[in-house]
Structure formats: C-alpha cells, structure tokens
Amino acid sequence: MSNTDYRNLLSLHGQVFVVLGAGQGIGEEVVRALSQCGARVVCVDSVLERAQHVASANNGIALAADVTKPEEMDRVFSEASKVQGSGPLGVVNVVGMVLRNELASEDTGSWKRQFELVLDHVWLTLHFGAKAMKDRGGNMVFIGSIAGHVVRSGAALAYASAKAGLHHLAKGAAQELAPSGIRVNVVAPGLTRTPRLVANNSAEYWKQESSRIPMGRPGETSDVASAVLYLASPLAAYVTGNVIAVDGGSSLGAVGSFKLAAS
Template identity: 45%
Template structure:
C-alpha cells in the first residue's frame, strides 16, 4: 500500500529531510566506562560479556572477590569486591572507579544484584523482610545516589537495574521479594524524573523465570519443563536473554527511554498462572 496522501487530502507541506544516524553505531559502547554490580555469576556474568563485546571497559563488581576476578579475566574488565548494601562500600566504589577504569569517568551503571528467599507471608520474620530490602532495594538506592551522581558528573548516561515480574504481579512465597522489587520499580521512576535533567537515564528490566545456576538448582528439570510449557515462546529465559535487554538499555539505542521497566518474560505475563514445583515458582 502506498504511504502517499489519500485522494482529496493535502500533500505534506514539508518533506522529511532529517539526518539518518548510523544505527549500527548506536548499538556500540566503544570508549565507555561502565560499572557492573553483581557481575560474578548468572545474568551478571553474561552482562559483563555483552558490555565488553560492545566495546565498553567494565568494572566487574561482586561481593565474592574470586568471582569478580574470574569474570574480569574472561572479559578484559577490572575486578572489584564490595558489599554494595553498605553505604561506605558504595561510596568508596564510585570514588575509586574512574582511576580503576583507566582515568575515564563513570559513563553508566548496570545493577544485577538481588535474590529471593521463598517464605509464606504468615511465616516471614523480621530478618527475612530486612534481608530482602537490603539486598534488593537498599543497594539500588545507594547505587542511584553515588552511581547516579558519578554518571551525572560525567555528562550523563544510563543507570539500568534488574527488577522482576514479582514487583509487577504477585507470586506465591514472594511477598518480601515482590514488595522490594516493586519499591525498586518505583525508585527507577523517581530517579528518572530527578536525574533526567542531568542527562541520566534510569530504566529496569523485569525478568520472569530465568535459568540461572541458582534457579536451576531450586526448580530442577521438572521445573524447567513446566515453565517452558507455560511460556508462549515455549522455553524459559536464559541469562543471555536478560543480558541482551540490559545491554539495549545501556546503549545509545535507548537514548529516549527513561523511567521504564521492560518486561522480559517470554510472554508469560499475558497469561496466567505460573506453574509451581514444590510450592515455589
């Protein structure tokens, strides 16, 4: 079908002469220095590879020093061990980052950190609640404060977080985790509004079931089969699927996106429910 004017309508008065960018180049991260929190395993490791393959110099941060060193060696990055739930550790991390990254300012932050402990809501104790909010939400708040400030000072760039479909819907045994992830999604929106005028874009990816080493150990082959059958795409997410979405939000391809949570769940969110294995998703 022609995209010209319909019969009887006025033709466009002004033709489109806007410049066409090099779209392939917008996918690259050459010359950028990025901080990756939670780089040592699963989604974090795949994301370290994705960012490095795109040309970025990556500071690979993990609570486990051995894992940080291993993924940095694989990707040509720089290892750094820190507990990013502690304010002083995060402050020191972003103070040291430019020198560790070869004198380049921090051009973006990608944050993978987070984990769930399964517990029924009536049985959830204070320690379990606090653990989720420290690991899932507190560290992200600190990353926004110190990482967002560093990126703003460098002239702007992306902050990208891993949320969860549990923060958008509800799942059995996920009360504390889901509440913390919902808080993270809200934090992403607020940070996008506050930091946008300083050139900082803040977005998140919300995965469903992702076949990380931890999830594989928890759900086993039967859990994989059930979750694959439940997904319209017929499979569970691999860690590379989430790394690819994180890469997109860290790249100039997404330069006009901020305050958004991108769901990457194979289409499961448009149907209901998730299957369960042993009472846990």
C-alpha cells in the same frame, strides 16, 4: 530521513561500566555483552574470586565490594570514576535474590533482610551513581522482576514487594535525574535459566514452568543481557524511566483462549 549510523549506536568503545553482582548468572552475561560492544567493565561482586574470574575473561577490572554497605559503594564509584576519566559512566545493578518469607512466618526479620538484598542497595546505587555522573552524564540499568508487577501470593511476597519498590524508585529517579543527562531504566526478567537455578531445580520443574509461559520456554541469561545492552547503549538515548519485561509473555497472563460462558 536521517543519516544515523545505527551500528555506531551499539558501540560502547571508550565507555566504562560498573556491573554490580557481576560474578555469575545474569551479571556475568551482562559483562560479556557490554564488553563485546567495546566497554571497559568494572566487575563488582561480594565474592572476590567470582569478580576476578569474570573480569579476566572479559578484559575487565575486578573489585570486591558489598553493595549493601554505603562506604563500599562510595569506594566503587570513586574507583570507576578514576578509570573513566571525564566521559559518561554506565551502571548495571544485578544484585538480588529470593528469600523464603511466608506471611505467617514467625521470622519477622526476614522481611527486612529481603528489602536489604533487593531494594536498599538500589537507593545506594542511585545516590552514589548520580553523584559520580553529575558532570559527565551516564545511565543506570537495574534488574527488577515480573514479580514486581504480577501479583502472586506465597513465599516470595516480600521479594515481589521489594522488586515493585525497585520499579517505582527507578521511575522516580529517572524523572529527577533526566535534566542532569542521566537515564535510569529497569529490565524485569521472568523465569530465567541461570546456573544457580538450573543446579537447584529438576528437569520436571523446567518442563512444568515452561508450559505456563506463552513462548513455551524460560528465558536465558542472554535474553536478559540483550535488553540490558539496548538500554545501556546510545540506541536508547531517548529512553528513560521504563521497565522492559523479558519474560516470553508471562506477564500477559495465563496461557489459553478466552471462553464465553453459555448464555
């Protein structure tokens, strides 16, 4: 038996976290979760007003930056390192969005845009994040998607491919950065009721989608933020290179019992 105090392992007092895409939805909820456990959060969003709104509600620091631009990511991590001083640094990157990309579409540039929006900035986060954490350690959590490991063709195929790339990149980085005391993990949500999706979809849509989910409901932003909080905290001190699905069982396959064919 150890004398571990598990409540202490959930305390983030004295720690600085950078949340990229903090301005609404899952990012906003992640800021709330980290801040409730004592972290000081640098709330980064491309829309300054969103960053300011979330920072002021959570005693954080607002920073406007576009995560797809290397020079802006460099600035974000130098600012965060100044705020933190010498302790470990945490990063949660939430930025990502589905663009319509049919395979037969004439718009071949949309594939590239989708990868910029989902995957390229993950590389930048790992690059600048690892540099900032080099002598102090820390951890990074990325938001992937169950689309990254459950194959479904259609308009979101480019998005799914980029998220699959994100999962793989995070695992490789976890292996490379572990000796430097840096952990890297991914939370892969299933369908989640973010304010943006709720505003854009009918009650009928949510009812229909819920019937496909083993637990019978879509996720809430708090479901996703809870998993992020676990991975970001010392509770997960020995956990790296993992992709945790937060999807009510969706990635297990279709709901329904297996029927034997008549012999």
